[in-house]
Amino acid sequence: MRGSKRRGSLPAPRGRGRRPAVSGWGEGHAAGFAEGSRYGWHTGACEAVAARTPPGTGLLREAKVFFVKEGFESIDGGILEALQGLVSEAAGLHESEDAAGRAAEEKPDLVIVLNGTRFPVSQVESLRSQGIPTALWLVDDPYHTDRSSQIAPLYDYVFTHEANTVSWYRELGCPRVYHLPLAAGPHIYYPRMVDRGIHTDICLIANAFPNRVEFIDRIAPFLEKHRVLIAGWWWDRLQSFDRLEGKIRQNVGWMPPEEVCTYYNGAKIVVNLHRADSDPGDHNSRGLQAHSPNPRTYEICAAGAFQLTDVRADLPAMYRPGIEVATYQSPEEFMDVAAYYLAHDAEREAIALRGLRRTREEHTYRHRVEALLRTVWT
Structure with a gap:
């Protein structure tokens, strides 16, 4: 689904003799420059896709x-x-x-x-x-x-x-x-450059319904190791809240969709975790199952972001898993897939571009x- 899992490697240093010492500041500066350059390239590529897929015009x-x-x-x-x-x-x-x-x-x-x-x-x-x-x-x-x-x-x-x-x-x-x-509404959700101060590895903007709380608790040790933003109501329900508190914007109330999009634009991975078919506060006494993707599915892709989503039955009719979005079916698979794509920038960005194109052409x-x-x- 995700392609080869060969680990990328740095090219051998040029020249002879030992590699010269590099200060921590120098390494950080070089890494930051490389990440910024890649981010700029990806945003430019997204803007090119958007330019080639303009909204339809003409009265019906x-x-x-x-x-x-x-x-x-x-x-x-x-x-x-x-x-x-x-x-x-x-x-x-x-x-x-x-x-x-x-x-x-x-x-x-x-x-x-x-x-x-x-x-x-x-x-x-x-x-x-x-x-x-x-x-x-x-x-x-x-x-x-x-x-x-x-x-x-x-x-x-x-x-x-x-x-x-x-x-x-x-x-x-x-x-x-x-x-x-x-x-998705492309007047709100579209690719744009955002300040590096809100760049993250992993972003989840959603309310803490019980299935989401259970899921995040199970992947908390993985999230601790990365730049993460979790935003929404009730995340203090987490058993792992003390460990993740610095990564959580809880009880933010209503977040304007334009602001949501900026966080999507700044994330390497945007997580989509659908709510359960039925929660205690719902009004679904017949227990009807949910098969269709939520609006977030389309909005994340419309922003030009890489989406890692759980699987709804109708998802493949909207996006090709492994090609236009990435998927997971368990906390363990989530951690495996997320780690893989964090280490493989080119594959991650190619999927995001294909998801953006599909959204603008069909969704x-x-x-x-x-x-x-x-x-x-x-």
Whole structure:
């Protein structure tokens, strides 16, 4: 999967006789210069890939679309930006706004609602009574399916990022249900140079759900040896917290996606560790399994970063393991794979470049929104 495991070696010193002594400062300076040069080369290569894969342009249709946002800035922004490029008029609405009242005045051709768990049922019913098509895009499945099962049948069209819930929604009586994966917004997640002060070997930005806590505790001795950033809520749950505290930004609250991207840009390895199918705080009483990748999968690649991710069943349909992303299935394999790619810069950077290209060619919100609109309008 990862190619040859031959260890790289330094070239033999030129000239005759003993190698001259080099001060610790000199060795550090040389290492820093080499790392900086490689980082600059990789960023330049990423920018070249981005330049060769510009976002699509051109209207799909002269139409007016309302989009009811959920509050996920990177997803909301990616969808709205895509809509504004695909239809002649697109408006973003907060879930507390009177969308039905505004629709009665402006007569949109379609209303798209993201998740919809806080969008009043009365609003959906009023929109449909006006004959305005409604589409629900669920991006939290299967974790909140107890809630989504109550609202999905109210919509004309249901789209879910989780492939494993499509047949389940059909069984609930939803007549038109489609799998629509998540994506990345290239207006936020893109390659850029960042200050060396935030460069790391390994970066994980995620909240400390129980499966993640258990995993990090098992690899803590490995993480201690490297430059690591872990950021998110509840990481003080770790048994190894005292050992890793200097590497953790805990309880940072909401981190702007632009800031998240800068940490991705500064990391040699960005870790993706999906949450478990069901946690005590979830609303998935049926125990529906998660097969589809999370949004982080696409966002890490869109940043031009090297992604080391656990395996979801649908991952190979989105990215080729070992070619566009690297994968692991246990803490032991994680440590083996991470150590290998930290020691093999060229292989790591080649995978990151291929992941970036695949994302920009197939996995942006413009791709997803265009697929949604074509489904509704054909």
